[in-house]
Amino acid sequence: MLTITTQDYTIPDPELSVLGRSQCNSLKQNLVPKITGPNPELEVGLIIVSPMRRTIETALLAFGDLGIPFEAHAGWQENSTQPCDTGSPISSLKSEFPQVNFDHVDPVYPDKTSPSGKKYFNTKQAIMARGQAVLRDLKQRKEKAIIVVSHSGFLRAGVTGRWYMNADYRVFDFADEVEGNVKIQEREWTAKEGGLGWSFEERVELGDGLVDEIEEPVLD
Structure with a gap:
């Protein structure tokens, strides 16, 4: 899942826009009925979020009324090092x-x-390894179903090969x-254009569009 705020990539860790909040409401109306009630399609026991404002806000707006615990996980952050894809200190997020x-x-x-922070570098090797790491972490958890609120770039290139x-x-x-390697299989009811029908049906290879290496930082 992903809800963006703006095309201005220079804004550090931006909040959701009015449009983004509206999109979260559409997500809530569509998905919440599938995870609540006496016979839910998904028995969700945990919601994992990338520790960035837009993903946290997305998760809380869509699922904050369900009484399901929320846990932040750095492994699900977005790929790039632009200000909009770089998080805030955890100390400030805890209070927010x-x-x-x-x-x-x-x-x-x-x-x-x-x-x-090498394992979070914006390189093909690091992102592919991070994708496997977060999938293995999910596989080892006890919950029957987990919602992950992450970012389109990382999900597409590092985890699922699908558009969001x-x-x-x-x-x-x-x-x-x-x-x-940990493998996943998409359920038929989202396998074309996503659960809301907003995404591209096209599949991509994991690692698509990622660079092989970056220049290593030089320590003084």
């Missing part, structure tokens, strides 16, 4: 969003440019591993 558990966020967050337009969603199950 007390509903979210930030206790397990990687202490290196939001760094993804120094040697300490603003606030759209897709549903996956784990499949058999292949050569030690």
